[in-house]
Amino acid sequence: MSSLIFLAIANNSLVGQLPFNIGYTLPNIQGLILSTNNFSGSIPASLLKAYHLRKLYLYNNSFTGFIPSFSSLPNLKELDLSYNKLKAGDWGFISSLSNCSRLTMLMLDGNNLQGNLPSSIGNLSNSLQQFFLRNNKISGPIPPEIGNLEGLSWLYMDYNLFTGKIPPTIGNLYSMVYLSFAQNLLSGEIPDTIGNLVQLSSLKLDWNNFTGKIPGSIGRCTQLQNLNLAHNSLDGSIPRNIFKIYSLTGELDLSHNYFSGGMPEEVGNLINLNKLSISNNRLSGNIPSTLGQCVVLENLEMQSNFFVGSIPQSFVKLVSIKSMDISRNSLHGKISEFLATLSSLEKLNISFNNFYGEVPRGGIFDNADAVSIQGNDHLCTSVPTGGVSLCSPQVDDKKQKHNSLVLVLKIVMPIVVTIIILSCIAKIYWRKRVQGNTHLQIVNEHIKNISYEDIVRATNKFSSANLIGSGSFGTVYKGTLQFKKDQVAIKVFNLDIYGAQRSFIAECEALRNVRHRNLVKIITSCSSVDSTGGDFKALVFQYMPNGDLEMWLKNKTLGHGERNILTLSQRINISLDVAFALDYLHNHCAPPLIHCDLKPSNILLDNDMVAYVTDFGLARFLFTTSNEYQDSSASLACLKGSIGYIPPEYGMSEEISTKGDVYSFGVLLLQMITGCGPIDEKLNDGISLHEFVDEAFKKNMHEVVDPTMLQDDSNAADIMKNCVIPLLRIGLSCSMTSPKERPDMGQVSTEILRIKHMALQMGV
């Protein structure tokens, strides 16, 4: 088949050698995807004569022999040889690859590569973006020429035997996003130039022998989500700069080093951090109470340090915590009762400290396997558990006297001190208030552009108490701006998430062009730099006191009180509001705007339960060819939308269209009337919500209708016939698989308006 250009037979169970003449029989081949089979033997020399080859994927097979020369394949773009049994030989293949000027991906991990990495890697293509060498046995130093590969955004060299220092030229790799040198034998100091990698999202240097301090320049990596420096010989104090990297949302692991000094209070800035490990260091002082602000923290490892004091009361706010290890410190005090209320806590280790008194009961303490308390000499329990003494009711006189003295010191003293402190705070606060008020009067009402500082102030330093939600590209806070009386909602974009920047621009662009009663109003925007000099983008919207529709639909199914149940008339009004908004976007805007992410959580409700469509982060204008936001991936962008609400044709990479929004609306409408979401458990056997309702149409309609909606209505049958069923019909026709069969939002809103009038006549 000499004209064949693409052959993909990956993920099968094919065995044996490739035909030796494959390159001659397929002279036009451009893509050859053979990965994940069980091919063996060497890579046929003829393949290297297939001049047009661009993609060669051989990963996850059993190819043996030396990696050949690729110099005769100038079109090669993607070469994946990982997870085979290939050898490097004299590494000549690396210099041969310098002839492949279009190379963007080079994957060599999981082979038998040994010896030193040659400096000719510096001659690889500038367009190389992904370079994987992990899981080999490569030794010797990392060549400084690596710094020539300015296009690199992924560099994984972990699990090898590299020695020496990280070359400072690493700082030239400005596009770097994922960098790992973990699990090698590297030593010396981490180069200062690491701070030049401002796009870095993940940095892993764990399990090496790095010494010295963490370079302060790391604070410039303001996109970092994961930072792992564990298992090295780093020392000094933990630089405060680390805690200004607000993007840290994954893990921060500094464990098994020689860090000393106190834990900086600024750790409370990392409110989106998932895992914090500082165990096995020489950290001392109190555990900062600000740590309680890290409300999404799931894993906290602080064991084997020299922390003193007690468990901060603020830990009561760690509502996501699953595992907490504070063992082997010098903590003391009673074990706080609130630990029993942390319902997500699955593992608690407080062993080898100086805790005393009775172990609380309830919550995690009822599960002996989940809690380690050994090695605290003065702890006792009221129920017998292994290794800990029972609390005895009779305490002899001497001890009691001693205890009462301790009691006086422990209880009365703090109270006195607290009163003094409180009165000081009250004084300062009072003064501030007075100042604040006069300040307010001077402030100009017309200020429109706001600064980063304004937002910090409005959200009380992005305090967790102000947090009202989070979306795919950022976090939403409520707050009060100095120049505005009403509360506002502030959406802060997490710019290290791929696409967030674009989402901000898309949303600005969309909202600049639209104005409608049922679209959430933008008050202002902030495009600035934060305190560390990183990009900062936020949008300020009117605040919606009644939250989002999803909350209302969910609360109802959870059976939370009467108050949160939507009446039928509310449901009709909300669906009409949303239909109006979409009709406006599709039919009354020029160019038409497609929302692309319609779902209950993107519909907000104000005090009067008027619905507003929000979140235009995925919105796209239709028919704009010269628009820079309309690139080839625009048609797929909606796939970032939400499962269950994405129309099926987007999955087949069809162009986005207004009919896509109509589909999402249809699903939403069916959900509002049935109370059943598109990925609800009720929908077993993988049937869609559309099919579920459609099926019920043939049998018993009442079965699928949300029962809470029609409570004790004498004319329920009429309402069913004239309102509910017509609404379901609209929902069904909007969620048809074929876009052509779906109605236009103009028709839909007219139809719902008619149903609303009908409902009013029947006193709904």
Ligand SMILES: *[C@@H]1O[C@H](CO)[C@@H](O)[C@H](O)[C@H]1NC(C)=O
């Ligand atoms: C490198 O590629 C060029 C064409 O781009 C070709 O002429 C030259 O022979 C190649 N070098 C080797 C060593 O094959």
Ligand SMILES: *[C@@H]1O[C@H](CO)[C@@H](O)[C@H](O)[C@H]1NC(C)=O
């Ligand atoms: C890199 O390429 C240049 C120019 O082709 C050549 O002079 C140099 O020797 C090469 N370096 C290595 C280390 O192969």
Ligand SMILES: *[C@@H]1O[C@H](CO)[C@@H](O)[C@H](O)[C@H]1NC(C)=O
């Ligand atoms: C609790 O911590 C101690 C000391 O660090 C350790 O020896 C023990 O294995 C830990 N227990 C659990 C269950 O992890």
